[in-house]
Amino acid sequence: MNDVVIQANAITKTYESGSNSVHALRGIDLTVHRGEFIAVMGQSGSGKSTLMNVLGCLDTPTSGNYLIDDVHVETLNKNELAAIRNEKIGFVFQGFNLLARTSALENVELPLLYDRSGRKRDSRAMAIAALGRVGLADRVNHQPSELSGGQQQRVAIARALVTEPALVLADEPTGNLDSRTSIEVMSLFQALNEQGITIVLVTHEPDVAVYAKRIVEVRDGRIRRDEPVKNRRNAAEDLANTEVLDDDDVTPVIAPVIIPAATVAVAGGVV
């Protein structure tokens, strides 16, 4: 088995709207290996979502070619694209995109029910297992309205994982979450990546990108920077640190104050 999940060559995407052409992607070359955790960064309008949609087979490029898991995507028709999407890619979106008045379990089961390969699988058991992986084993019967934003996003991540995709694509997954919940979701992504899940995550927030392993920066439809994350952060550790502050509800101590040993001895003597 090849360890390349995505191989995109010279991808362009031009949107025609009336007499106007918008060049959203102007030649993207990108290789993603198994086990990578990439943050795609860039300002609003730089082409991040367009790139995501192309990589995720939700949209076709105007030119260029693209392999996912050794399959030439540009040769596929609509039905074949849908099948590849279902089998190989798990999606996570900013707005969670869960079905309302539908339990977490049924939401997570959905991609398995759309699977047209005819495989016999216990979709219920698989959905329960996926919810367990994101720490929601005790919420399987809850509907989205009965869950917090962070929990809803975890349901969406379970839904992305349930098909055991080659790749998880997440478009601004923390965009609707407060900063603490964002770190929680990033700690889940880091844990899943440790387990071997390949992740491409779109964000415009540098605070979120530091949890990835590699940063790809897009500007005007081109990749302007592609490098490993310097000073990568551990979300679980960051969470533990903010927890102390939340629980104690005290003024945070910014940095430890180093007191010379002699002073301590004197103070001790006085007290």
Ligand SMILES: Nc1ncnc2c1ncn2[C@@H]1O[C@H](COP(=O)(O)OP(=O)(O)O)[C@@H](O)[C@H]1O
């Ligand atoms: N369906 C569309 N039709 C026309 N133009 C679009 C469409 N989708 C995106 N664009 C344009 O393509 C460019 C890139 O958009 P997008 O990929 O959504 O950027 P980002 O996700 O980085 O904010 C923008 O100029 C945007 O207005």
Ligand SMILES: [Mg+2]
């Ligand atoms: Mg976008």
